[in-house]
Amino acid sequence: MFSVAAIAKRELSGYFATPVAYVFIVIFVALSSAFTFYIGGFFERGQASLESFFSFHPWLYLFLVPAVSMRLWSEERKSGTIEMLMTLPISTVAAVIGKFVAAWAFVAVALALTFPLWITVNVLGDPDNGVIAASYAGSLLMAGAFLAIGSCFSALTRNQAIAFIVAAAVCFLFTMSGLDLVLNVFRGWAPHILVDTIASLSFLSHFDRVTNGLIDLRDLVFFVSMIALWLYATVVAVDVERGA
Amino acid sequence: MSAMIALDNVQKRFGSLTAVDDLTLSIARGEVLGFLGPNGAGKTTTMRMIAGFLEPTGGSIQVCGFNVATDPIEVKRRIGYLPEGAPIYGDMTCRGFLGFVAEVRGYRRAEKKRRIAEVVDTLSLNAVLDQTIDTLSKGFKRRVGLAQAILHDPNVLVLDEPTDGLDPNQKHHVRELIVTMASDKAIIISTHTLEEVEAVCTRAAVINRGRLVAVGSAEELLARLPNHNAVVVTVPVAEAAAARVALLTLGHLGGIEDSDTAGVLTTLRVMPHNGYAPVAEVAHHLKSSDITIESLYVERGRLDDVFRVLTDDAAAGYAPRV
Numbered sequence: 001m002f003s004v005a006a007i008a009k010r011e012l013s014g015y016f017a018t019p020v021a022y023v024f025i026v027i028f029v030a031l032s033s034a035f036t037f038y039i040g041g042f043f044e045r046g047q048a049s050l051e052s053f054f055s056f057h058p059w060l061y062l063f064l065v066p067a068v069s070m071r072l073w074s075e076e077r078k079s080g081t082i083e084m085l086m087t088l089p090i091s092t093v094a095a096v097i098g099k100f101v102a103a104w105a106f107v108a109v110a111l112a113l114t115f116p117l118w119i120t121v122n123v124l125g126d127p128d129n130g131v132i133a134a135s136y137a138g139s140l141l142m143a144g145a146f147l148a149i150g151s152c153f154s155a156l157t158r159n160q161a162i163a164f165i166v167a168a169a170v171c172f173l174f175t176m177s178g179l180d181l182v183l184n185v186f187r188g189w190a191p192h193i194l195v196d197t198i199a200s201l202s203f204l205s206h207f208d209r210v211t212n213g214l215i216d217l218r219d220l221v222f223f224v225s226m227i228a229l230w231l232y233a234t235v236v237a238v239d240v241e242r243g244a
Numbered sequence: 245m246s247a248m249i250a251l252d253n254v255q256k257r258f259g260s261l262t263a264v265d266d267l268t269l270s271i272a273r274g275e276v277l278g279f280l281g282p283n284g285a286g287k288t289t290t291m292r293m294i295a296g297f298l299e300p301t302g303g304s305i306q307v308c309g310f311n312v313a314t315d316p317i318e319v320k321r322r323i324g325y326l327p328e329g330a331p332i333y334g335d336m337t338c339r340g341f342l343g344f345v346a347e348v349r350g351y352r353r354a355e356k357k358r359r360i361a362e363v364v365d366t367l368s369l370n371a372v373l374d375q376t377i378d379t380l381s382k383g384f385k386r387r388v389g390l391a392q393a394i395l396h397d398p399n400v401l402v403l404d405e406p407t408d409g410l411d412p413n414q415k416h417h418v419r420e421l422i423v424t425m426a427s428d429k430a431i432i433i434s435t436h437t438l439e440e441v442e443a444v445c446t447r448a449a450v451i452n453r454g455r456l457v458a459v460g461s462a463e464e465l466l467a468r469l470p471n472h473n474a475v476v477v478t479v480p481v482a483e484a485a486a487a488r489v490a491l492l493t494l495g496h497l498g499g500i501e502d503s504d505t506a507g508v509l510t511t512l513r514v515m516p517h518n519g520y521a522p523v524a525e526v527a528h529h530l531k532s533s534d535i536t537i538e539s540l541y542v543e544r545g546r547l548d549d550v551f552r553v554l555t556d557d558a559a560a561g562y563a564p565r566v
Contacts, residue, residue, distance in 0.1 A: 087327070
């Protein structure tokens with residue numbers, strides 16, 4: 001447990017040792033606000049809610065989260081530090097979790113820095129703060145799922161650009177899988193159950209339910225199991241490299 | 245003395261390439277084993293397997309009684325490992341990095357401070373403690389790598405080229421450090437510098453193409469050279485012929501070789517017989533024949549030559565002359 005914390009601490013301070021952290025936070029906060037006001041029509045809606053803010057999160061995460069996760073393992077492999085890391089007395093699982101927790105905490109910081117919006121809607125009107133809190137939690141969970149996917153692809157290559165692109169593409173598929181664009185590819189030939197399964201994997205539909213105020217345990221379980229599954233895949237990817 | 249590190253028929257294949265083949269070795273407490281071999285012979289692969297970074301395809305490795313494959317964490321607790329090239333997180337400071345390693349190894353607060361202070365002192369890292377590792381010279385980086393390897397005072401040290409990139413003073417310092425630590429540890433170092441084997445190692449293992457080709461002390465390895473323990477004597481050119489005659493009356497000789505004549509002196513090499521250096525006999529015979537001895541010494545041969553004979557396939561069967 002201590003070693004997980006030590007790894008998470010090191011990794012998190014690693015983000016802030018380079019400009020990556022500040023660039024990410026500034027872009028995330030700026031874009032999420034800009035989308036809310038200009039594209040989401042925050043004022044025109046005339047509603048005291050953050051729905052227009054949260055609805056853009058999947059799209060923001062799509063390209064921002066892989067940028068956070070791409071370095072997790074690729075960099076270790078490229079610089080050879082993975083040899084140092086994996087010969088310390090920690091299990092692969094602990095290392096994978098430690099790194100993931102750091103990346104997740106980092107995104108949480110970025111997300112938390114959007115709090116002025118929450119204050120704004122409360123000043124302007126009388127929003128359902130329960131829904132907003134749930135939406136924040138849902139957004140964080142979804143970011144975690146994206147990060148877990150990114151962590152896995154980062155472990156598969158020593159090239160950060162490849163890790164980024166592949167993770168973004170896979171995240172895109174998971175985001176879109178509830179939409180006809182993706183489903184039509186399968187509808188022609190795949191059995192119904194497969195098409196339904198793919199549709200049910202959509203981050204978008206799970207997240208939309210949360211932001212609409214429907215707090216369902218199933219959506220929670222969905223994101224948590226996504227994280228667990230992809231982290232497990234990361235562990236396998238790291239171990240395969242060692243010939244285990 | 246039980247073996248602290250025991251490799252039993254260890255094999256490692258990467259696809260169709262066999263990097264390490266059927267390697268059996270054991271290292272006891274108090275021993276410093278020098279791991280020698282050409283580039284690509286399998287030294288680094290073997291060390292990575294002992295440290296638990298790579299898993300062997302066959303055979304087993306025990307460290308302090310724990311199997312690396314089934315008890316990797318217990319093994320890693322007891323090993324200090326310096327990977328080849330000492331890769332360290334470049335964006336961390338020296339202090340931050342050592343703190344991280346201490347925390348992962350389970351040291352907190354006072355104990356963590358004490359351990360770090362100790363290795364910083366041992367490796368003279370004080371001046372660079374708050375510098376980013378990327379900005380350090382190669383020598384300092386290597387020392388930071390060594391510092392993390394000995395931070396937990398491990399029973400077993402596996403050091404892949406610990407003195408590579410260090411200047412002669414630093415090399416000397418690191419070798420002294422290894423010798424000081426050796427008494428209660430089992431240490432493996434890999435090196436290309438053969439003088440290092442003589443300076444710090446109690447035994448050397450030579451591997452070539454993944455196979456163990458020789459194990460022994462530096463002295464035992466040198467004994468494999470045909471000219472090991474040859475007696476080299478220098479006499480005036482005028483007396484060379486007489487000297488040869490006198491020496492031929494010596495009973496147990498491996499033969500006499502003429503070396504070069506330089507100016508007024510001729511050098512004769514009396515080859516050893518069964519590894520025995522006939523130094524007293526040579527001196528006695530020459531003296532009793534009234535031949536002037538300008539110089540006389542016993543040749544040991546060089547480890548470099550042993551290395552070449554054992555690992556250079558083109559040089560197999562080649563008898564080196566020094």
